[in-house]
Amino acid sequence: MFPAPIERQSSSVQALYRIALPVALVLWLLPLIAVALTSVRSAGDITAGNYWGWPSSFNLVENYTAIFENTPIGKYILNSFRVTIPTVMGAVALSCMTGFALAVYGFRANLLVFFMFVAGNFVPFQILMVPVRDLTLQMGLYNTITGLALFHIAFQTGFCTLFMRNFIKALPKELIEAARVEGVSEVRIFWYVVLPLMKPAIAALSVLIFTFIWNDYFWATVLTQGADSQPITAGLYSLNGQWVASWHLVSAGSIVAALPPVAMFFLMQRHFIAGLTLGAVK
Amino acid sequence: MAGLANRINQRALAPWLFLAPGVLMFLFYVIFPVFQSIGLSLYEWDGLGEKSYVGMGNYVELMDDEAFYTSLKNNVIWLVLYMLAIPAGLFIALFLNQTVWGIRLYKSLFFFPFVISQVVVGLVFSWFYDPTFGLMNVVLKSIGLDAIAVLADERYVTYGIIAAGLWPQTAYCMILYLTGLNAVNPEQIEAGRLDNAKGWKMLWYVILPQLKPATFIAVVVTVIGALRSFDLISIMTDGGPWGSSRVLAFYMYEQAFSEYGFRMGYGAAIAVVLFLIMIVYIAGFLYKMYRDEQDN
Numbered sequence: 001m002f003p004a005p006i007e008r009q010s011s012s013v014q015a016l017y018r019i020a021l022p023v024a025l026v027l028w029l030l031p032l033i034a035v036a037l038t039s040v041r042s043a044g045d046i047t048a049g050n051y052w053g054w055p056s057s058f059n060l061v062e063n064y065t066a067i068f069e070n071t072p073i074g075k076y077i078l079n080s081f082r083v084t085i086p087t088v089m090g091a092v093a094l095s096c097m098t099g100f101a102l103a104v105y106g107f108r109a110n111l112l113v114f115f116m117f118v119a120g121n122f123v124p125f126q127i128l129m130v131p132v133r134d135l136t137l138q139m140g141l142y143n144t145i146t147g148l149a150l151f152h153i154a155f156q157t158g159f160c161t162l163f164m165r166n167f168i169k170a171l172p173k174e175l176i177e178a179a180r181v182e183g184v185s186e187v188r189i190f191w192y193v194v195l196p197l198m199k200p201a202i203a204a205l206s207v208l209i210f211t212f213i214w215n216d217y218f219w220a221t222v223l224t225q226g227a228d229s230q231p232i233t234a235g236l237y238s239l240n241g242q243w244v245a246s247w248h249l250v251s252a253g254s255i256v257a258a259l260p261p262v263a264m265f266f267l268m269q270r271h272f273i274a275g276l277t278l279g280a281v282k
Numbered sequence: 283m284a285g286l287a288n289r290i291n292q293r294a295l296a297p298w299l300f301l302a303p304g305v306l307m308f309l310f311y312v313i314f315p316v317f318q319s320i321g322l323s324l325y326e327w328d329g330l331g332e333k334s335y336v337g338m339g340n341y342v343e344l345m346d347d348e349a350f351y352t353s354l355k356n357n358v359i360w361l362v363l364y365m366l367a368i369p370a371g372l373f374i375a376l377f378l379n380q381t382v383w384g385i386r387l388y389k390s391l392f393f394f395p396f397v398i399s400q401v402v403v404g405l406v407f408s409w410f411y412d413p414t415f416g417l418m419n420v421v422l423k424s425i426g427l428d429a430i431a432v433l434a435d436e437r438y439v440t441y442g443i444i445a446a447g448l449w450p451q452t453a454y455c456m457i458l459y460l461t462g463l464n465a466v467n468p469e470q471i472e473a474g475r476l477d478n479a480k481g482w483k484m485l486w487y488v489i490l491p492q493l494k495p496a497t498f499i500a501v502v503v504t505v506i507g508a509l510r511s512f513d514l515i516s517i518m519t520d521g522g523p524w525g526s527s528r529v530l531a532f533y534m535y536e537q538a539f540s541e542y543g544f545r546m547g548y549g550a551a552i553a554v555v556l557f558l559i560m561i562v563y564i565a566g567f568l569y570k571m572y573r574d575e576q577d578n
Binding site for chain 1: 289292293294296297298300301303304305307308310311312313314315316318319320322329376377379380381382385388390391392393394395397398399400401402405406407409410414415416417420449454457458459461462463464465466468471484485488489495496498499506509510512513516517530531534535538546549550552553554556557560563564567568571572575
């Protein structure tokens with residue numbers, strides 16, 4: 001293990017490390033801690049300029065009720081779920097199939113198709129922006145949840161295919177060979193042999209895509225407008241305009257927007273990190 | 283015999299059936315639009331009326347556009363400074379790579395900034411930089427310095443936004459390195475220790491070579507992250523003050539649809555330039571993947 005385990009050091013070094021850990025953590029998360037504290041401050045604290053001291057009163061319920069009652073934030077959150085969940089399901093379903101095809105079959109265009117997905121996954125969003133917006137308009141899906149989700153599904157399929165293909169490629173080939181010898185059809189091999197083994201990959205991709213899409217801001221501003229279809233990221237931006245200097249409300253809104261991906265991360269941490277660090281170890 | 287032929291046919295057809303839905307969606311939403319944008323960059327178009335062909339006109343105009351150069355310069359600054367996330371992430375990973383009680387929770391909490399939306403990161407940092415009550419200026423004033431309005435000052439604004447972006451990006455690199463460190467071969471470390479390699483020497487000659495895959499991914503995601511920078515700029519400054527914090531991604535959006543009118547063709551030309559910069563990295567990445575595939 002590197003660096004050398006701290007247990008091998010003198011007890012004073014160990015004590016120092018134990019103190020340094022929480023101190024470093026507080027400094028690292030200071031911006032977030034400040035936001036969390038501010039989200040429970042009173043409007044009085046804000047006008048008095050008490051941003052960094054201890055709150056004079058804890059208005060947790062008041063502030064959070066206020067943002068849900070006075071703004072469409074609940075609607076934005078709901079929209080985020082309505083975009084994110086179908087995207088996760090769609091992109092994962094499509095990439096299970098594309099990943100399977102690219103990992104199992106040695107046809108001629110295999111690498112070409114695979115590289116198309118990988119390269120497309122890296123292109124700057126701006127080069128897609130105008131044509132994708134046009135396409136969405138032509139399909140009559142501009143400013144709809146469906147239009148936004150469809151684009152996300154298509155785009156995320158690139159990254160998901162890279163992930164799934166490499167995952168399936170690492171599975172033992174003998175399983176598929178054995179099934180073929182038994183005369184099992186290709187579709188049934190996919191469904192009954194490979195898919196059950198893909199559960200960890202499906203879990204990892206699901207949490208990862210959930211977070212990516214939940215946090216998407218660019219496409220939300222390009223393909224939607226207004227509280228009827230905009231997700232929370234774009235919503236928070238427009239609310240920030242309304243809440244000029246009401247930092248306790250901005251903070252409460254930010255916390256609400258951050259909660260779902262944070263909860264997802266903590267619940268599925270192992271899968272999340274497995275997905276994110278794909279390829280970081282040989 | 284018929285059965286065998288049928289099976290072989292099935293095996294030739296199966297991959298295309300599995301690929302069809304994914305490939306079709308990817309073609310229509312990602313691959314074709316790239317070419318459509320390249321085509322569009324040769325036209326003048328307001329998004330509604332007729333397109334008129336201007337050839338290289340948009341690109342010629344770009345060469346004389348000061349805002350374009352500002353954006354390009356800022357893109358370079360982003361690219362260079364964003365790389366700091368890699369050593370910073372390695373540093374934190376080394377700091378956290380211990381097995382004391384509760385370390386897993388510490389690792390998760392350090393990773394936090396990456397999980398939250400850049401919109402939230404942007405709001406948090408705008409507030410941190412606020413000239414009257416932001417924490418940064420509270421601290422500056424308390425040690426007797428003048429407050430700096432980071433986001434309103436042309437000299438500092440881009441650096442201020444990059445600092446905000448480095449926060450989640452460092453967390454990302456940290457997690458890559460933590461995973462990498464986990465897989466470092468303990469025998470090689472012991473061998474290094476026997477050779478009296480310690481500290482920096484050990485890190486440089488024994489550990490870093492083994493962390494190469496993690497470093498590679500960290501470089502890839504950091505470059506892509508730097509060139510994709512849009513959210514933070516839109517949230518924190520909207521390109522200002524006076525357009526001084528624009529990058530190509532943001533300037534393109536501004537030209538294509540904003541209060542200045544819809545200049546889709548001109549915007550597309552900017553996007554093509556950004557794409558050409560990105561393609562260097564994409565090609566490098568594909569080349570490495572191709573080599574790895576050949577090895578297997």
